[in-house]
Amino acid sequence: MTEPTTPAQYSGQDNGQDGHLAKRPAISFEFFPPKTEEMEKNLWETINRLAPLEPKFVSVTYGAGGSTRERTHATIARILKETSLLPAAHLTCVGASRGEIDEIVDHYHEVGVRHIVALRGDPPGGIGTPFATHPDGYQTSAELIDGIKKRHPDIEVSVSAYPEKHPEARDLDADIDTLKAKVDAGATRAITQVFFDNDLYFRYLERVRARGISIPIVPGIMPMHNFRQARNFVTRAGTTVPDWLAEKFDGLDDDPETRKLVAATVAAGQVHKLAKHGVDTYHFYTMNRADLVFAISHLLGIRGKSAKKAA
Structure with missing residues (x-):
């Protein structure tokens, strides 16, 4: 693996002289x-x-x-009402006209949402089925971002990135072209698809930076609560599951407690290796489970404080 020339080239925070983080990592x-x-x-x-x-x-x-859509809206509304957390609403181009999507964006802005994760979206039949946008809708994620920023310039827009390229992209260069178009439209952060080989992330980052893309490329981390289920899910999205990782879960299909320990060890090891090379920001795909993510955050040195709104 190529060593980063300076750790800070990945996300911009200061780092200690030994290459380890001098500041608390940022997580989402x-x-x-x-x-x-x-x-x-x-x-x-x-x-x-x-x-x-x-x-x-x-x-x-x-x-x-x-x-x-409606359940997403309801969850966002409850987060805004009952917590001090800052919600970022996912929004896709699929299944709605421009007018409908614009109304959703306006509604989010009205209730206080200032961060949208803008995505092209998967087809209604799921990954691997034919994709078609609404005839009167936004045709690409870059168009969607442009529409959001023109209506509400104060909304921050994050997008997706693919260290192993999007499954439908011709090649990695074409996929980086798509990322560049999203940045040019106003995206200020990219969150990666799940990856398990850190070399893939660093090689991708070098190619992205070589294209003049300077926004943070935040690694997406998924603790494997149920390895077999998670492997099926991520491979459909184009993520490679290395043989060494599969071997760590071999024979544990009926042993959830040991699986949990192994999953925590694997994910913690991945983020510590990323941190050693200057990565200081992480996005966790929680699968709506707290235990492993909380443990990994603790190992990163993150200690909890009260995040409830004052009564």
Whole structure:
């Protein structure tokens, strides 16, 4: 792996002379909107457990084809009402006209949302099925970003990035062209798809920087609570699961407690190696579970404080 010329080239914070972080890492969390009352209860237990860690923001996903739109809106509204967390609403181009999407953006702005994660979105049938945007809708994520920024310049826009390229991209150069278009439209942060080989992230970052893209490229980290389920999910999105990682979970299908310990060890090892090379910002795909993310954050030196609004 090529060593970074300076650790700060990755995200801009000062680092100690030994290459380790001199400041508290910045973290953010991703949640998905719950489908049932039980899932709702679990999500809020997770949010209340993680909120004291003071994440920079928390994002709430938007299902394939906009299928979770109302639940996403409801979750965002509750976060704004009941916590001091800063919510970032996912928004996609799929399944809605420009007018409908503009109304959603206006509504978010009205209720206090100042951060949107703008995505092209997956087709309604999921990854791998034919993709088509609404005939009267935004056709690309860059168009969506441009629309958001023209209506509300004070909304911060984050976007996705793919160290192993988007599954539909012709090649990595074409995928970086797409990222450049999103930055030119007004995106100020990119969050990566899950990766398990840090070399992939560093090589991607070098190519992105060589293209003149200077926004933070935040690594997306997913603790593997259920390895078999998680592997199926991430591989459909184009993430490589290395053989060494699969071997660590071999024989643990019926042993959830040991799986949890292994998953925490693997994810903690990944973020510590990233930190050693100057990465100081992380986005955790929580899968609406707090335990592993809380433990990994603790190992990064992050200690909780009260994040509840004053009564």
